[in-house]
Structures are given as C-alpha cells and as structure tokens.
Amino acid sequence: MLKDLLEGKPLRHPIHPMLVHFPIGLFILSFILDLVGLAPSPRPFLVSAAFYAMLLGVITALLAAIPGFVDYTDIRRDHPGKTTATGHMVLNLLAVALYAINLWLRILALNNSKVGLTPLILSFVGIGLLSASGYLGGRLVYDEGIAVGRHKRRTPAPQETIELPRTKSGFVPVPQAEQLRDQETFRAEIDGCVLTIVRIGKALFAFQEFCTHRFGPLSEGAFDGFNVQCPWHNSCFDVRTGKVTNGPAKVNLKTFKMEMRDGKVGVLMTRNHDQKT
Numbered sequence: 484m485l486k487d488l489l490e491g492k493p494l495r496h497p498i499h500p501m502l503v504h505f506p507i508g509l510f511i512l513s514f515i516l517d518l519v520g521l522a523p524s525p526r527p528f529l530v531s532a533a534f535y536a537m538l539l540g541v542i543t544a545l546l547a548a549i550p551g552f553v554d555y556t557d558i559r560r561d562h563p564g565k566t567t568a569t570g571h572m573v574l575n576l577l578a579v580a581l582y583a584i585n586l587w588l589r590i591l592a593l594n595n596s597k598v599g600l601t602p603l604i605l606s607f608v609g610i611g612l613l614s615a616s617g618y619l620g621g622r623l624v625y626d627e628g629i630a631v632g633r634h635k636r637r638t639p640a641p642q643e644t645i646e647l648p649r650t651k652s653g654f655v656p657v658p659q660a661e662q663l664r665d666q667e668t669f670r671a672e673i674d675g676c677v678l679t680i681v682r683i684g685k686a687l688f689a690f691q692e693f694c695t696h697r698f699g700p701l702s703e704g705a706f707d708g709f710n711v712q713c714p715w716h717n718s719c720f721d722v723r724t725g726k727v728t729n730g731p732a733k734v735n736l737k738t739f740k741m742e743m744r745d746g747k748v749g750v751l752m753t754r755n756h757d758q759k760t
C-alpha cells in the first residue's frame with residue numbers, strides 16, 4: 484500500500500520525477516546567487532540566501548530520493564536499464580553528500596561578504612554530477628522505458644523472469660501458472676525465449692514477452708478482455724492469436740499453446756517458436 488503510494492499509483496503518475504525539480508532548481512539557484520555575490524559590490528545577504536537555497540535543496544533531494552529508491556527496487560534484475568538506474572542513484576547520492584559537505588563549510592562562513600573558493604568549486608562539481616545523473620535519468624525513461632506506462636497496470640507485474648528447463652517433447656510444465664489470478668502475468672525464459680503467461684478468466688495464454696514494436700515488456704502491460712496493451716506506446720495484441728489489434732506495432736506476436744498433460748499445466752514450445760524472442 485505504502486509502496487503503491489510512493490510509486491504514485493493513486494495519482495497515475497510517478498512521484499520521483501515530480502519531486503526532483505525542487506532540488507535541481509534550488510541547487511542551481513544557490514550557484515547563481517554565489518556568482519551574483521562575486522560582483523565588485525558584494526551583498527552579504529546573497530551568501531546566506533545561497534546557503535538556505537542549498538539547505539532546502541538537500542532536504543527536497545532526500546525527499547525525492549524516497550520514491551526514487553522505491554522505483555529503483557521495482558526494476559527487475561534482468562532489465563537492461565538496471566545498471567543505468569544504479570549509476571543514476573550513485574551519482575545522486577554523491578551529489579547530495581557533496582552538498583552536505585558544502586553546507587558544513589558554508590555554515591562556518593555565513594557572515595562573510597563573499598562565498599569561499601572551495602564551496603564555490605563544490606557547487607560547480609555538484610551541478611556537474613546532477614547533469615550527468617539527469618542524463619542517465621532521461622535515458623532510463625526514453626531509452627529503457629523505466630516507469631513508462633507502469634501506472635496503467637492494475638495487477639502486480641512479475642519482478643523476476645523464471646528460467647524453466649527445456650524438455651525433449653517440447654512440453655514444459657509451468658506449475659506457477661495455476662496460481663495466477665485473473666489478468667496476472669508470469670514471465671518465463673525457456674531456452675533463450677522469454678514469454679509471458681497470463682490468466683484471463685479461466686483460460687491461460689502464452690505469448691512472446693517483448694512487443695514487436697520496440698520491445699516493450701508485455702508482462703507489464705494492461706489487459707482488456709483478450710487484448711494486451713503494451714506499456715510503452717500502447718500497441719494492442721490479441722493474446723489468443725497474437726494479432727495486432729492496435730498500432731503502432733505492425734507485426735503479430737508469437738503465441739504458444741498452453742496444455743494440460745498428466746495433470747500438469749504447461750506450455751508447448753513447438754518448432755515454430757524456437758526462434759529467440
């Protein structure tokens with residue numbers, strides 16, 4: 484419940500990107516005040532103003548870090564964006580640590596008429612770190628699709644991709660599929676092929692995990708009847724046939740037959756589906 488709140492699900496919008504504007508704006512404001520304060524006729528109040536802007540920046544950065552960390556824990560371990568997200572988080576933590584040291588240096592010189600050289604350099608480095616971290620944050624959204632469309636989903640998305648052993652007969656038992664609730668998904672990798680299994684009503688369907696448009700993760704998509712909607716750009720596919728029911732995707736999905744054999748539910752990996760997806 485708290486996790487949903489921090490992810491912004493009630494607002495249908497992630498919280499972290501909404502909050503990060505505050506520390507970024509305040510740190511830049513603090514740096515601008517420092518620069519203005521270096522003018523030939525110094526105004527000592529600018530030193531205090533820069534200090535308090537930075538202090539507020541650190542407080543709001545720590546607040547923004549909470550939903551940011553919750554978002555981070557939600558990125559699946561096998562997602563290609565996980566490394567970028569780790570880099571983004573490390574740079575942010577470094578920047579906040581640097582600003583905390585900067586504040587400590589400034590508190591001892593609040594009555595000076597101009598900012599000292601070391602705090603000024605630290606502010607400059609801090610802005611450099613924020614820019615690099617902001618670049619990685621942008622890549623996470625635009626290149627990796629992190630947090631895109633996640634809020635459309637009403638049932639939980641699977642965190643892990645479970646590897647299942649291939650069998651000679653092509654029938655791979657998936658006992659976990661029996662536990663699925665309506666519209667809940669399970670993601671499996673069988674011999675290099677990643678697929679999603681979903682329960683819709685009483686029936687189970689299996690299809691390739693990655694959208695044929697730009698590889699959006701369909702196990703995180705929204706379901707409406709027998710349609711799955713890609714979380715990235717809203718392409719829709721019929722899970723029974725794999726047919727595109729709404730673009731931008733133009734290529735149908737590969738689907739797999741779910742069967743019951745010897746009392747076990749499983750997926751049939753036929754020769755047609757051996758191609759890696």
Ligand code: FES
Binds near residue numbers: 694697699714716730
């Ligand atoms: S990646 Fe699925 S619609 Fe673009």
